Amino acid sequence: MKTRIVWMRQDLRLTDNPALYHATQGSDAVIPAYIHAPEEAAPWAPGAASNWWRHHSLKALDHALKKRNSQLLIRFGPSLDALQKLITESGASEIFWNRLYEPQLLKRDRQIKQTLEQQGIRVHEFDGALLYKPGTVLTKEQKPYRVFSRFWHTCQQLGLGEPPLPTPSRLSPLTLASENIETLGLLPDIPWDHGLRQSWQPGEASAFETLHEFCDTALETYDSGRDTPGKSGTSRLSPHLAFGEISPRQVAAAVLNTFIDHTAANSSRGAETFIQELGWREFANHSLYHFPYITDQVLNKRFEHFPWQHDECLFSAWQQGKTGFPIIDAGMRQLWQTGWMHNRVRMVVASFLTKNGLISWQQGARWFWDTLVDADLASNSFNWQWVAGCGLDAAPYFRIFNPIRQSEKFDPNALYLSHWVPELAKLPTRWLHTPWLTPDEIQFSSHVHIGKDYPLPILDLNTTRKRALNLSKQLPMAS
């Protein structure tokens, strides 16, 4: 009897899952196994919001497997011990998994593969999380790209590759004992997850629904709509992609099919821009593969000794959405309540923290890591460094987002602001972007008192901007 184990990690789906699909070809029994070993990802063990998502995603996967006469086998780590025990219990001689590229996990997987192979177990690795395998998109000199446009140009020449794989048709019942998902302790002890429950439905089925709804309603206008945080102009697929509930290949295929069905010029621009966003996800992941230290250290050595400051008062106001700048506070509250923030606002809050506040990008990235349901080590580290000016192809340090201008431009009717900062909603729209400038008589007639109902600005934008610009002038020259 040929029994195979599929070690499921960040690929919590049945369709277009290369490891699962290939394991089912020519086998008698397939054991889909999840091993809980968050400490193996240290110092980047998943944060609280990710744990919440993982709990529900594992449940959804187990449910989908049960509908196919199988189930998800859950065990506690360490991963190698759990796999070896599983091999003994099941008599399996082969293990299948999809590769991970986070530095700690890549190292762990290499060690596990080597040990298992020495014990006569065949290990089959596949790629299912990205469109292009890291290490395969290189310059003519066989070096990693440092500029997105060139990286993406080369990717486009490579094409999108094979179409997505189907759901395996043959899965078998499990006879081995499994832990219960509840025992993994992924849900919070104090129930702070109300907003997450209201905002999201983790799992593969929901990922597909989200994708199709996006293609039907927002893809055509994505090019112009993606920068408006008050409207649903983006896909909100990021947590589904982060947990591998859907593959980027499936997303790209659906987007291209929609485009072929609607040949209007807008639809072409929308599809092109959207697939390019998937390209940024690729670029971030390839960068992490080539420069694994980017999670903690700057990519641009000019910033190695940058004088970041410790200001717990400012950091805490930023975390809680109490800085007195409505766009910053709206974004940080959206993050806290739903585990997600609109991309435009992510850039604005990150710029505010690192440039106006001079608080290190690492401190901001840690907070995002704990609170984002889509926390992804590559995208998070890459984008924080990008905004702070010290990353690859980064926004120059002297480009400092002005929160007021950003708010006026991208949320002109203050829909986003009044939703997430409701204590200001009674003010006339024109004062919502700069509530501290609201004349006293308007504060009085609106029953909104700035400084009492909503904080005064925690810092002066002009002074802090000048301070950041001065510091940027003092950076050592590029070598």
Ligand SMILES: Cc1cc2nc3c(=O)[nH]c(=O)nc-3n(C[C@H](O)[C@H](O)[C@H](O)COP(=O)(O)OP(=O)(O)OC[C@H]3O[C@@H](n4cnc5c(N)ncnc54)[C@H](O)[C@@H]3O)c2cc1C
């Ligand atoms: C400071 C900062 C931190 C971030 N941290 C993360 C993170 O931890 N995880 C994460 O998935 N994204 C992160 N992003 C990127 C981006 O904000 C989110 O991917 C996006 O907001 C997700 O929403 P969406 O699915 O509706 O995106 P859409 O606009 O619908 O884009 C589709 C997909 O493209 C990818 N994508 C889009 N923009 C980017 C980008 N700039 N970098 C990488 N991938 C991108 C995502 O997978 C996204 O789901 C971060 C951005 C910033 C500025």
